[in-house]
Amino acid sequence: MAFGRWFKEIGFRHVIGVIAVIYSVFPILFIISAAFDPRTGLTLSNDLFSQFSLENFTSLFNDTMFWRWFANTLEIGIFSALGTVLMGAAAAYAFSRYRFSGRKQGLLVLMVVQMFPQLLAFVAVFLLLMTLGDVVPALGLNSKMALICVYWGGALGANTFLMYGTFNSIPLELDEAAKLDGASHSQIYWTIILPLVTPILAVVGLLAFIGAFNDFVLANTVLSGRANWTLAIGMNQWVGGNERSWEWFAPGALIAAVPILLVFLFLQRYIVAGLTGGSVKG
Amino acid sequence: MTDVSPRTDERVKQKEPRKVFSQATNWGPGFLTKLILMAAVNALGLYVLVNAYTAGSWVVFGGMALILVAVDYVYFSKKTLALKYLTPGLVFLLVFQIFVILYTGYVALTNYGAGHMVNKSQAIDAILMQNTRRVEGTAQYPLAVVRNGSDLGFAIIENDEVFVGTADQPLEAVDGATIDGTRIAEVPGWEILSMGEVTENQTDVLALRVPISDDYEADGAIGTQTGTTGFVFRSVLTYDDSSDALTNEETGTVYTANGSTGQFESADGETLNPGWRVFVGLDNFKDAFGDGRYAGPFVKVLVWTFAFAFLSVATTFLLGMVLAMTMNDERMRGRKFYRTIMLMPYAFPAFMTAFLFAGLLNTKYGFFNEVLFGGAAIPWLQDPWLAKLSVLFVNLWMGFPYMFLICTGALQSIPSDMNEAARIDGANGFKVWRYITMPQLMIQVTPLLISSFAFNFNNFNLIYMLTNGGPRFEDSSVPVGSTDILISMVYQISGLSGEASRNFGLASAMSIIIFIIVGAVSAYSFKRSRSMEGAQ
Numbered sequence: 001m002a003f004g005r006w007f008k009e010i011g012f013r014h015v016i017g018v019i020a021v022i023y024s025v026f027p028i029l030f031i032i033s034a035a036f037d038p039r040t041g042l043t044l045s046n047d048l049f050s051q052f053s054l055e056n057f058t059s060l061f062n063d064t065m066f067w068r069w070f071a072n073t074l075e076i077g078i079f080s081a082l083g084t085v086l087m088g089a090a091a092a093y094a095f096s097r098y099r100f101s102g103r104k105q106g107l108l109v110l111m112v113v114q115m116f117p118q119l120l121a122f123v124a125v126f127l128l129l130m131t132l133g134d135v136v137p138a139l140g141l142n143s144k145m146a147l148i149c150v151y152w153g154g155a156l157g158a159n160t161f162l163m164y165g166t167f168n169s170i171p172l173e174l175d176e177a178a179k180l181d182g183a184s185h186s187q188i189y190w191t192i193i194l195p196l197v198t199p200i201l202a203v204v205g206l207l208a209f210i211g212a213f214n215d216f217v218l219a220n221t222v223l224s225g226r227a228n229w230t231l232a233i234g235m236n237q238w239v240g241g242n243e244r245s246w247e248w249f250a251p252g253a254l255i256a257a258v259p260i261l262l263v264f265l266f267l268q269r270y271i272v273a274g275l276t277g278g279s280v281k282g
Numbered sequence: 283m284t285d286v287s288p289r290t291d292e293r294v295k296q297k298e299p300r301k302v303f304s305q306a307t308n309w310g311p312g313f314l315t316k317l318i319l320m321a322a323v324n325a326l327g328l329y330v331l332v333n334a335y336t337a338g339s340w341v342v343f344g345g346m347a348l349i350l351v352a353v354d355y356v357y358f359s360k361k362t363l364a365l366k367y368l369t370p371g372l373v374f375l376l377v378f379q380i381f382v383i384l385y386t387g388y389v390a391l392t393n394y395g396a397g398h399m400v401n402k403s404q405a406i407d408a409i410l411m412q413n414t415r416r417v418e419g420t421a422q423y424p425l426a427v428v429r430n431g432s433d434l435g436f437a438i439i440e441n442d443e444v445f446v447g448t449a450d451q452p453l454e455a456v457d458g459a460t461i462d463g464t465r466i467a468e469v470p471g472w473e474i475l476s477m478g479e480v481t482e483n484q485t486d487v488l489a490l491r492v493p494i495s496d497d498y499e500a501d502g503a504i505g506t507q508t509g510t511t512g513f514v515f516r517s518v519l520t521y522d523d524s525s526d527a528l529t530n531e532e533t534g535t536v537y538t539a540n541g542s543t544g545q546f547e548s549a550d551g552e553t554l555n556p557g558w559r560v561f562v563g564l565d566n567f568k569d570a571f572g573d574g575r576y577a578g579p580f581v582k583v584l585v586w587t588f589a590f591a592f593l594s595v596a597t598t599f600l601l602g603m604v605l606a607m608t609m610n611d612e613r614m615r616g617r618k619f620y621r622t623i624m625l626m627p628y629a630f631p632a633f634m635t636a637f638l639f640a641g642l643l644n645t646k647y648g649f650f651n652e653v654l655f656g657g658a659a660i661p662w663l664q665d666p667w668l669a670k671l672s673v674l675f676v677n678l679w680m681g682f683p684y685m686f687l688i689c690t691g692a693l694q695s696i697p698s699d700m701n702e703a704a705r706i707d708g709a710n711g712f713k714v715w716r717y718i719t720m721p722q723l724m725i726q727v728t729p730l731l732i733s734s735f736a737f738n739f740n741n742f743n744l745i746y747m748l749t750n751g752g753p754r755f756e757d758s759s760v761p762v763g764s765t766d767i768l769i770s771m772v773y774q775i776s777g778l779s780g781e782a783s784r785n786f787g788l789a790s791a792m793s794i795i796i797f798i799i800v801g802a803v804s805a806y807s808f809k810r811s812r813s814m815e816g817a818q
Contacts, residue, residue, distance in 0.1 A: 009611075009613070010611065010613055010614055012608075013608045013609065013611060013614050014614070014616075016604075016605070016608045017605075017608065017609065017616075017620040020605055020620065020624055021620060021623045021624065023679070024623050024624050024626055024627050024679075024683070025623055025626060027627075027630075027635070027638055027639065027642065027679065028626060028627075028630060030638070030642065030649065031638055083374075086370070087370050087371035087374065088371065090367040090368065090370065090371065091367060091368050091371045091372075093367055094364040094365075094366075094367035094368050098363060098364035098367075100363075100364040100365075103364070106368075112801075113375070113379060113380060113383075114804070115800065115801040115804035115805065116379075116383050116797050116800070116801060117740055117797075117800065118378070118379050118382070118383075119740060119742070119769070120386070120740065120769065120772070120793040120796055120797055120800075121379075121382040121383050121385070121386045121793065122773070122776070122778070123386065123389060123776050123778070123786045123789050123790050123793065124381075124382040124383070124385040124386040124389060124790065125378070125382050126778065127385065127389065127394075127786070128377075128378075128381070128382055128385065131339065131341070131342065132342060134337050134339060135330060135333045135334045135337050135339045135342045136329070136330055136333055149374060149377075149378060150378050152371075152374040152378065153374045153375055153377065153378025153379040153382075154375075154378075154379060155371050155374060155375070156371040156372065156374075156375045157375060157379055160371075184310075184312065185363065186312050187312075189367075210631070213631055214631055214632045214633055214743060216633060216742065216743055216746065216747070217742055217769075217773060220778070221778055232633045232743075235633070235634065235637060236633070236637075236747065239637045239640065239641070240637065240746075240747055240750065244641075246641060249637060249641075253631075253634045253637070253638065256631065256634070257629075257630055257631055257634060260629055260630075260631060261626065261629045261630065264625065264628070264629035265622060265625070265629070268622070268625065
């Protein structure tokens with residue numbers, strides 16, 4: 001193929017691709033460079049990769065509650081994701097496999113509830129937890145468990161439909177064969193159906209984890225004590241207000257983003273399937 | 283969602299008489315696990331019930347009792363197979379989503395907020411307690427300031443006995459306290475504050491009034507001016523039940539309860555704080571559209587929210603689609619590499635992206651001004667229009683990978699023979715795209731675009747973390763600015779951000795308005811995707 005024709009049909013795609021790659025990774029490269037640049041004080045330093053030092057990391061570990069917040073974020077995210085997956089999958093299974101009275105109405109109610117973002121009810125969440133806290137402090141304000149419960153509240157609304165479709169795609173004959181072999185309901189559910197839908201479980205779990213990771217409004221409404229903060233709240237204190245602590249933000253963001261980036265890359269093809277099924281970001 | 287399986291019904295019916303498989307009679311490990319789990323749930327539930335009973339929290343008590351009965355029924359009855367799978371999620375859904383949404387509606391109809399945080403009897407108590415005066419000529423008591431966790435209280439000596447109380451808990455005798463001369467040396471369960479600590483908490487200590495008995499109005503309360511001696515204080519106000527009014531005994535002013543504003547008011551318009559919560563009907567909604575303080579910013583924010591959500595979807599979709607079409611050629615090498623890298627902005631946590639770009643776009647030292655624009659001090663986030671542009675630009679970075687992914691998926695499902703047929707018929711590249719590719723693509727992605735619109739409508743993190751809604755409207759008394767969208771405006775108005783006084787009622791009313799808008803968009807999306815399915 002002559003170069004002219006090659007460029008017209010294929011080559012220009014690489015040009016666009018390279019531009020898109022630069023556009024995509026530039027901010028991430030920038031944060032890597034800033035994390036290792038000891039001059040990242042009040043200002044971010046703009047000549048990339050000209051300095052290398054671990055000063056920012058030592059300062060982050062010694063002078064801040066970063067690990068505490070990181071651990072809180074992971075804890076809240078993991079429990080929120082686990083509960084969301086378990087409850088969402090169970091509900092999707094029930095809707096997919098059983099025929100019971102109120103089933104259609106139930107699906108409709110979930111559909112309607114799904115249209116009302118829980119996020120918007122943060123004032124009511126605040127008041128509810130204030131009341132609950134008088135009775136059971138563990139479910140009151142400034143409790144991580146209370147926040148996890150709030151996230152669990154969204155487990156059915158957001159995910160049942162996403163999983164429902166997948167459960168429906170698994171042939172009923174499988175259940176019936178297992179039943180003939182003497183399997184109980186719970187055996188069928190746990191050992192036959194769930195392993196078959198693992199990809200969608202992974203996607204729902206990951207999305208729930210990322211939702212909790214990124215959430216600011218509900219987390220900040222519930223968690224008032226510094227020791228209970230998540231990264232979103234803590235980092236907002238560093239760089240969101242007037243105090244500009246970039247020397248902490250850059251290495252902190254780097255550490256916090258790495259696990260999520262890795263999981264994303266590993267689960268890439270499942271996520272693509274899950275996303276096109278309906279959940280969004282951006 | 284259609285009932286396609288009569289088989290299932292038959293199967294369930296056939297199974298009923300065969301008790302062998304019934305979980306309730308099967309004493310296997312599964313049943314034991316269930317028993318242990320249910321015991322734990324019941325224990326937890328009882329614990330909540332007892333606490334709610336002691337705290338007098340009847341709504342919590344009733345709710346918990348209902349949940350407990352329902353859960354036990356579901357898991358021990360043989361008729362509730364499907365519900366066994368649904369119940370855990372339903373409980374959380376009911377309490378933390380459906381209830382809070384309904385409660386948002388209720389709060390929207392009240393004046394809940396700063397100055398109206400409590401109910402009426404609590405407001406009366408607070409007013410009586412706050413307007414006290416030392417009663418001359420009454421006894422004085424040796425006193426110590428004590429603390430139990432965060433609760434401050436007083437301990438006093440009367441007739442060689444030690445009494446302890448807090449603002450909420452009238453004085454009560456305690457056993458086992460030791461007295462050293464006229465000084466209280468130790469009170470079991472309480473920590474005695476040193477003089478230094480008292481000074482540290484001076485304001486709280488001086489304001490603290492500990493009721494002598496349950497009947498505060500008659501007996502008064504103990505207060506202190508020194509931290510070591512207690513005096514009897516009594517309210518200058520008295521509350522009269524029959525006229526529902528407070529009377530100031532020194533000045534004779536009568537403050538009558540106004541049920542529509544939730545405050546005690548004198549004839550000449552003076553009000554006492556705090557007020558209490560009352561039902562105000564649709565006033566909050568009227569304020570959102572009619573009150574000058576809110577209506578002006580509200581309309582501006584509403585328009586920008588629609589523009590932001592629409593433009594976000596449009597820009598990210600266009601870029602995503604162009605890239606997807608560019609990469610959608612099997613002859614191209616390294617497609618997987620490009621695709622993986624382009625996914626990275628999507629995987630980078632959203633709030634950190636916003637912070638990062640806030641740094642990059644900084645006027646004085648940001649990368650954009652210093653490196654890309656050669657030191658030009660462009661006020662990216664300070665000028666109203668540039669800030670809006672920046673918000674869209676940052677959202678483009680965060681959002682295009684999603685559009686790229688869904689467009690790639692959609693493009694790959696379009697059969698290539700259609701394109702070929704069109705080319706044979708003489709269509710050029712643009713015509714193929716315009717008349718073949720684009721319509722096919724739109725059928726698949728339209729529902730996702732609409733839900734993306736709904737998402738961006740509430741894209742709080744981006745706005746709050748990138749610009750914090752700024753630049754602020756100069757002519758507005760509420761902390762709202764040019765890039766605020768409805769959700770971030772609601773957050774500011776609620777007062778939970780700490781930048782304005784709390785106004786839960788108005789914030790909830792605005793939440794309801796957003797609920798309605800987002801709900802309408804989603805309902806439209808749902809209907810649309812349904813009709814699409816039919817068309818395919």
